[in-house]
Amino acid sequence: MGKMPNSADLAALENAGGILSLIATGAASSRAELLQASGLSRVTVTQRLNALMACGLVRETERTLPSGGRPTRMLAVNAAAGFMLVANIGETHIHLAAMDLTPAVIVERTLPFDIESGPEATLVQMAEAFALLASEAGKNDAPLLGISLSLPTPVDFKRGRVVGPSVLPGWDEFDIIGRLHDRFVVPVYVENDVNLMTIYEYRRNFPAADDILFVKIGTGIGSGMIAGGRIFRGAQGAAGDIGHIQFPSPDAPLCRCGKFGCVEARAAGWAIARDLSARGFVAETARDVIDLVEQQKPEAIMLLRAAGRTIGEAVSDAVSILNPSLIVVGGTLARGGDFLLSGIRELVYQRCLPLATRDLSIVLSGSREDSAIFGAAYLLLDDVFSPARIEALMKRFLKMKSEPRYLDAG
Amino acid sequence: MGKMPNSADLAALENAGGILSLIATGAASSRAELLQASGLSRVTVTQRLNALMACGLVRETERTLPSGGRPTRMLAVNAAAGFMLVANIGETHIHLAAMDLTPAVIVERTLPFDIESGPEATLVQMAEAFALLASEAGKNDAPLLGISLSLPTPVDFKRGRVVGPSVLPGWDEFDIIGRLHDRFVVPVYVENDVNLMTIYEYRRNFPAADDILFVKIGTGIGSGMIAGGRIFRGAQGAAGDIGHIQFPSPDAPLCRCGKFGCVEARAAGWAIARDLSARGFVAETARDVIDLVEQQKPEAIMLLRAAGRTIGEAVSDAVSILNPSLIVVGGTLARGGDFLLSGIRELVYQRCLPLATRDLSIVLSGSREDSAIFGAAYLLLDDVFSPARIEALMKRFLKMKSEPRYLDAG
DNA sequence: TATCTTATGTAAGATTTTTTACATAATAAT
DNA sequence: ATTATTATGTAAAAAATCTTACATAAGATA
Numbered sequence: 101m102g103k104m105p106n107s108a109d110l111a112a113l114e115n116a117g118g119i120l121s122l123i124a125t126g127a128a129s130s131r132a133e134l135l136q137a138s139g140l141s142r143v144t145v146t147q148r149l150n151a152l153m154a155c156g157l158v159r160e161t162e163r164t165l166p167s168g169g170r171p172t173r174m175l176a177v178n179a180a181a182g183f184m185l186v187a188n189i190g191e192t193h194i195h196l197a198a199m200d201l202t203p204a205v206i207v208e209r210t211l212p213f214d215i216e217s218g219p220e221a222t223l224v225q226m227a228e229a230f231a232l233l234a235s236e237a238g239k240n241d242a243p244l245l246g247i248s249l250s251l252p253t254p255v256d257f258k259r260g261r262v263v264g265p266s267v268l269p270g271w272d273e274f275d276i277i278g279r280l281h282d283r284f285v286v287p288v289y290v291e292n293d294v295n296l297m298t299i300y301e302y303r304r305n306f307p308a309a310d311d312i313l314f315v316k317i318g319t320g321i322g323s324g325m326i327a328g329g330r331i332f333r334g335a336q337g338a339a340g341d342i343g344h345i346q347f348p349s350p351d352a353p354l355c356r357c358g359k360f361g362c363v364e365a366r367a368a369g370w371a372i373a374r375d376l377s378a379r380g381f382v383a384e385t386a387r388d389v390i391d392l393v394e395q396q397k398p399e400a401i402m403l404l405r406a407a408g409r410t411i412g413e414a415v416s417d418a419v420s421i422l423n424p425s426l427i428v429v430g431g432t433l434a435r436g437g438d439f440l441l442s443g444i445r446e447l448v449y450q451r452c453l454p455l456a457t458r459d460l461s462i463v464l465s466g467s468r469e470d471s472a473i474f475g476a477a478y479l480l481l482d483d484v485f486s487p488a489r490i491e492a493l494m495k496r497f498l499k500m501k502s503e504p505r506y507l508d509a510g
Numbered sequence: 511m512g513k514m515p516n517s518a519d520l521a522a523l524e525n526a527g528g529i530l531s532l533i534a535t536g537a538a539s540s541r542a543e544l545l546q547a548s549g550l551s552r553v554t555v556t557q558r559l560n561a562l563m564a565c566g567l568v569r570e571t572e573r574t575l576p577s578g579g580r581p582t583r584m585l586a587v588n589a590a591a592g593f594m595l596v597a598n599i600g601e602t603h604i605h606l607a608a609m610d611l612t613p614a615v616i617v618e619r620t621l622p623f624d625i626e627s628g629p630e631a632t633l634v635q636m637a638e639a640f641a642l643l644a645s646e647a648g649k650n651d652a653p654l655l656g657i658s659l660s661l662p663t664p665v666d667f668k669r670g671r672v673v674g675p676s677v678l679p680g681w682d683e684f685d686i687i688g689r690l691h692d693r694f695v696v697p698v699y700v701e702n703d704v705n706l707m708t709i710y711e712y713r714r715n716f717p718a719a720d721d722i723l724f725v726k727i728g729t730g731i732g733s734g735m736i737a738g739g740r741i742f743r744g745a746q747g748a749a750g751d752i753g754h755i756q757f758p759s760p761d762a763p764l765c766r767c768g769k770f771g772c773v774e775a776r777a778a779g780w781a782i783a784r785d786l787s788a789r790g791f792v793a794e795t796a797r798d799v800i801d802l803v804e805q806q807k808p809e810a811i812m813l814l815r816a817a818g819r820t821i822g823e824a825v826s827d828a829v830s831i832l833n834p835s836l837i838v839v840g841g842t843l844a845r846g847g848d849f850l851l852s853g854i855r856e857l858v859y860q861r862c863l864p865l866a867t868r869d870l871s872i873v874l875s876g877s878r879e880d881s882a883i884f885g886a887a888y889l890l891l892d893d894v895f896s897p898a899r900i901e902a903l904m905k906r907f908l909k910m911k912s913e914p915r916y917l918d919a920g
Numbered sequence: 921t922a923t924c925t926t927a928t929g930t931a932a933g934a935t936t937t938t939t940t941a942c943a944t945a946a947t948a949a950t
Numbered sequence: 951a952t953t954a955t956t957a958t959g960t961a962a963a964a965a966a967t968c969t970t971a972c973a974t975a976a977g978a979t980a
Contacts, residue, residue, distance in 0.1 A: 131927075142929085144967055164977090168924090169977065170927040264864065264865035327742060333833075335835035335869065340833075420755050421751065421831050423749040451755075453754055456748045542957075553937075553939085553960080577957075578956060580955075
C-alpha cells in the first residue's frame with residue numbers, strides 16, 4: 101500500500117513526442133540539450149532521435165561544438181523533409197509560397213487580389229496557385245504538411261474564421277478551413293497577419309525575449325503580443341487592437357471604423373496620406389507616404405514624426421497594461437526609422453512608470469520581406485510538430501519511405 | 511528499427527501528480543472526470559487516488575451523482591488535511607489568517623501597520639502573529655503547508671520581491687521569502703494584491719471565464735488579468751497598471767507618481783476625497799468617499815459617476831488591447847455600484863469595437879471580504895499541489911501518519 | 921603516441937503505466 | 951426480486967521508460 105509514484109522532473113510539457121518540437125524551436129540542438137530540456141533519459145532520447153532520423157525529419161549537421169572532449173554533434177530539422185503552403189492575403193495582393201521546414205521559401209507567387217471578389221472565388225484561385233506551387237515543391241517526394249493563411253482581419257484562430265466585419269467583405273464566418281481541406285487533405289490554419297508577424301519576430305529575431313509587443317504600422321495600425329512565449333489572442337482573437345484606441349479632441353478625425361479620434365485615423369498610413377493629399381501631395385497608401393519621406397519632403401517627415409508621437413500614446417497605454425520587455429515596430433511605415441521611432445520612445449519613456457521602462461527596448465523590425473508568411477509557417481510547424489501530432493506524422497513519413505509515391509489530393 | 515512511441519492523448523500537462531490539482535481546482539470531482547481530464551488509465555488514477563486518500567489529502571464526499579446506474583461518488587480535497595498562513599498587508603493594517611484547504615479562514619487576526627516601520631520590524635511582528643495562528647490551526651496535527659503574502663505594490667513574483675519604489679518605503683528588493691523561511695521552513699509566496707484578487711475572482715466566482723480583467727478601484731487603481739486561465743504578470747510583474755495611464759488636459763491633476771493627468775489622480779479614492787475636501791466635505795480615504803455616497807450626497811455621487819467615466823477610458827484601452835470576456839470591478843469604490851459601473855460600461859461600449867464588446871460582461875465583484883487572502887491561498891495551493899511538488903508533500907503526510915507529532919519550526 | 925575528457929550507444933533489469941479482461945458495487949426500472 | 955445500467959476495483963500481461971553499467975567514439979592535450 102501507499103507506493104509513491106515517481107514523478108520525474110517533468111520539464112514543463114515536452115515529454116512524449118516533444119523532441120522534434122525542441123529541435124524545431126531551437127530550444128535544443130544537441131543530444132545533451134535534448135536530455136536536459138526534455139527530462140527524458142538518454143536511452144529514450146536516443147531511441148526517439150533514431151526514429152526521427154530514420155524517417156528523415158531530423159538530421160545531424162556538419163557543425164560540431166568543441167567541448168574539451170569528443171565534440172558535440174549538432175542536430176537540425178531536415179528542411180527538405182516536407183513542405184508547407186502558406187499565403188498572406190493583403191489588401192491588394194495575395195502572396196503565396198511553398199516553404200521548406202527551415203522555414204524558407206522554395207517557390208512563391210503573387211496574385212492580384214480584388215477585395216470585393218469574396219471568399220469563394222478567392223479560395224478557388226488560391227487553391228489553383230497552391231496546386232502549382234505544390235507540384236514544384238513536391239518534386240523530390242517531399243510531402244505537404246499543411247496550409248497556413250494570413251489574413252488582414254481579426255480571426256478566431258480556434259475556429260479558423262474571420263470574425264466581425266472587416267476590410268474583407270463576405271469573409272465573416274466563412275468556412276475557410278473546410279474549403280481548403282476539401283481540396284488538400286492536410287491541416288489548415290488561419291490567423292491574423294499581425295499575430296503572425298509577431299510570431300515571426302519572436303521566433304526568428306528575438307527568441308530569448310518572452311514578453312514582446314509587436315506594433316505594425318502600415319496602412320492600418322495593429323499590435324500582437326507574445327506573453328510568456330505564447331501568442332496572446334484574447335477571448336475573440338481581437339487582442340492587440342491599439343489602432344482604435346481613441347483620444348478625443350476638438351479636431352478628432354473620422355476613422356474607418358466610424359468613430360472619431362482613433363489612433364489609426366490620426367497616424368496610420370492612410371491618415372498621413374490623407375493629410376499629405378490635403379497639402380497637395382499625391383499619396384494614397386503607406387508606401388506613398390514612405391516614398392515621400394525617403395525623398396526628404398519636410399511635410400512628410402513632420403507628419404511621420406507626429407504620427408510617432410500619437411502612436412506612442414497608444415503604445416504607452418499598452419506598455420502600462422502589458423509590461424513587455426521588448427517592443428518591435430514593423431510595417432511599411434517602420435521604414436521611416438527614427439522619424440517614427442523617436443516619437444514612440446519619447447511618449448513611452450515619458451508616460452510609463454520607470455519600473456516598466458527600465459528594462460524595455462524599443463527597436464525596429466529588421467526584416468523587409470513578407471514576415472507574415474514566415475509567421476504562418478512557424479504557426480503551422482508548431483502544431484504539426486507538437487507531441488499530439490508527431491506520431492501520425494512519423495508514420496506517414498515511414499510509409500513514404502517504403503512506398504515512395506507522391507500523392508496529391510488535389 | 512523504427513518502433514513508434516505511443517504518445518497517449520496527453521491532455522495538456524496534467525499527467526503525473528496532477529490528480530490532486532484537478533480535484534483542487536474543481537476541474538474534476540469524480541473518478542470518471544479524473545480519467546477524462548488527466549488522460550491516465552483507470553488503473554493509474556485508482557492507484558494515485560488511493561495514495562492521496564491514504565495520506566488524507568483527498569476524501570470522498572457524502573454527495574453522489576445519480577447516473578442511471580451506480581451513482582458517482584464525488585471527491586474533494588480534505589480541507590482539514592493541512593493549513594496555510596496568509597496575510598494581506600494593506601496601507602494601514604495587516605490582515606493575517608490561518609486557512610484550511612477549502613480555502614476558508616480558520617482563525618484570523620488584524621494588526622495595525624505603520625507603513626514607515628520597514629520590512630524588518632514588520633516581518634518579525636507578522637512572524638509572531640503567524641506563530642500564534644499556527645498553534646491554533648495546527649491543534650489536530652494538521653501540518654503547515656506554506657505561507658503566502660499579499661502586498662499593495664508591484665512584486666516580481668518569481669523572486670518574491672517588491673520591485674521599484676512604492677507605498678512601502680524600504681521594501682524594495684528586501685528578501686521577504688528568506689526572512690520568513692528562516693522562521694517557518696515551508697514554501698513562501700509573495701504577490702501583488704490586485705493579482706491575488708484577480709485570482710480569487712477567477713477561481714471562486716468565474717472559473718469558466720478564461721479571459722478576465724479585474725479592476726480594483728479603491729484608494730488607488732490597478733488591474734489584473736487572467737489570460738487563458740493563467741495570471742498575466744508581464745516582464746517585471748508590473749502588468750495591469752491602468753492607474754497611471756495618462757490623459758493630458760489643461761487641468762490635469764498631479765498624481766502620486768509625480769506625473770500629471772493619470773487616471774488615478776482623476777478617479778481614485780484619494781483623488782475623489784481631494785475633490786470632496788475642496789468642496790468642504792471631510793474625506794480622506796476611499797471609504798470616506800463611499801460613506802458620503804451612501805449618504806446620498808449629490809456631490810459625492812456626481813464625482814463617483816465622473817470617476818466611472820474616467821476609469822472607463824482606461825478600461826476601454828485595456829479592453830482593446832486585451833480582449834477579455836469578462837470585466838470584474840472590485841475595491842472599496844465598487845461599493846458605489848452602478849454609480850461607478852455605468853460610466854465604465856458607457857465608455858467601454860462606446861469606444862471599443864463591437865467584436866470586443868459583443869460577448870463582454872462588466873460586473874461588480876460580489877465579495878466584501880478580504881479577497882486578497884483567498885487569492886493568496888489559491889496561489890499557494892496551486893503550487894503546493896502541482897505535479898512537481900506533490901510527491902514530496904505526500905511523503906510528508908505519510909510520515910506524519912506513522913509518527914503523529916506536530917513539529918513547529920518556529 | 922598515449923592519455924584525458926566529453927559524447928554517444930547499448931544491453932539488462934527495474935519501474936511505471938497502459939491495456940485487457942473480468943469481477944463486484946450500487947442504484948433505477950421492471 | 952430481477953434486470954439493466956453505470957461505477958469502480960483488480961489481476962495479469964504488454965509496453966514504455968528509467969537506471970545502471972559498460973563500451974566505444976572523437977577530439978584536445980601532454
